[in-house]
Amino acid sequence: MSRGFIIRRVGLFLIVVWAAASVNFFIPRLATGRDPIREKLGLLAASGGLRQEGVEAMVKAYQAKFGLDKPLHTQYLNFLLNSARLDLGYSLANYPARVGRMIANAMPWTMGLLLVATIIGFSLGTLMGALAVWARAPALFRHLVFPLMTLSAIPPYLLGLVVIYTLGLQLNIFPLSGGYSPGTFPGFRLDFILEVIHHSTLPALAIVLQAVGFWALGMRGMMVSTVGEDYIALAEANGLRSKTIFFRYAVRNAFLPQYTALGLSMAFAVSGQVVVEVVFAYPGMGTLLFRAIQASDYTVINGVVLITIMAIGLVTMVMDFTYPLLDPRISHQRLD
């Protein structure tokens, strides 16, 4: 891999993040008629039975505080500078909480749940999809495709409701919601870690059930064309072991598109499975984003989206750098 390629690729990453972040800055501001500060203060005023006369002045004061009184281009410039420093500002709805702090609190929950669930779903699904095509595998795997296909079509939050009802309510094996039991204190201790695993089993199961089907279908499609390749037939004619042909010839070659999809899926995992997290009241990025949207908390929405964009940009860049290791036909050398 040449240094030139790395520089160009990092440059592309920065441009992608900038462009996506800019779109994300302007779109909420194009939606006229909603003013989160006015809404919030109006709500407070109404619930508190306050008199209305001071509100206008308060709105002015808060807008000045968040820099919303400045002209759009100044706001944009400030936004870019702050984003570059990863300073995401204050939450509009939960002032004085800082957006960065809120995301930092939610992130480990989401990463733990979704990355683990994604990797489990990916590994299981890829293997099952490959075995569904392999003639020497037990026929069970061929029949398994149909239930998997069904599962892949059901959104994980609905599967979530099913597992809550069966494993949570009826059998009472797993807690229904939350990241840990109320009353316990987070810390890096064995009992707390077990507690977290116990709580995250159901949401993870909901995601894995759907993901296994998704990955199995993708892998199955690729395997069908790969097992028809000449090199598979010649490998058999050359007396290679069936297991060797399966892993080092068939799966190895069918795997490449799966790898791309895995990268994107990991990147999206950062922003959380919004609805799944909400269903399970799981304290991750999904719940954070959901509450922010409800409260028109622009700064939090901005922050979550910016982190997502950066994650996707970063992962696709890492993918591009690692492709040549997986497929020697892809190389980043300049042919001049």
Place this chain on the structure above:
Amino acid sequence: MGGPATDMRQKLLEIRGLEVEFQTRRGIARAVNCIDLTLYAGERFGLVGESGSGKTTMILALLRMIREPGRISGGQVLLDGVDLLKLSDEEMRKTRLAGLAMVPQGAMNSLNPVMRVGDQIRLSMSEHGQRRPAEAGRIEELLQMVGLRPQVAELYPHELSGGMKQRACIAIAISLRPRLILADEPTSALDVVVQRHIMQTLRSLGESMDATVLLVGHDMGLMAQFTQRMGIMYGGKLVEVGTVEEIFSSPKHPYTQLLIASIPSFKSRGEFKGIPGVALSLLNPPTGCLFHPRCPQALDECASVDPSLKELDGHHTACLLYGREGTHAATPA
């Protein structure tokens, strides 16, 4: 080829009554139909026939690589006296490459694209229990035997030309010194110059290792240059077996005669001669001799009697023109 001369030679492969059937929705198609053939140690034998005549299916049957819905429905394949059809799956796997090796049809895509050439040769050997010490330098030696530089071991298939890929496939095929090399149209995707080099390589390797080469194809010119004996297939049956000289100078079976006559030559320019009619349908084969609907010399009884391979002075043909069915002259030469 005179009787005594060939009989002195050691029999390597004896195919007896080999049959391959494909179960289809519209019935059973017999792609290989009661083939009897003997190949001798060190000879080069050519198998020709039009597309769909069962050449490739027969090669796959020898390797026991017929896939569903096909199956080997009968016969024996004796390699050095051992019936391959009776081996266990694991024994058959070990026999592939070590006993009989294949040089593939489409070399363009016959190597694993994500593995270095040297690693692919090494893997083929290690899967047959060849341990590391023995192979030190062996991969380089194999590459040189097929006319490739030793450095090719470090390259990936996409870095090789078509001819180089075919040579790499041959290097794998000879890595365990097989007695029998099956070459299924090994030069079909290559240009004529490369074709010639590949065939020369195959010939000299066959000679130096005393391996039998079974060449399958429909390039009659290539067959004439490369092989010593030939077999002609039609509709899954072997209709004629003889030396190259006999087949070209005095073909017996009407199908062979038409096949030879259809080869364009420099002398008789003009109209291109084909064989009238269309190739038979294996699902609905004609009664009697499979070729009789297209045969210009067909007799009345050809529609009812299916001739078997019959010996005429060491040359074998399955045709009623050369005498009525009598004894079952199954074992050729």
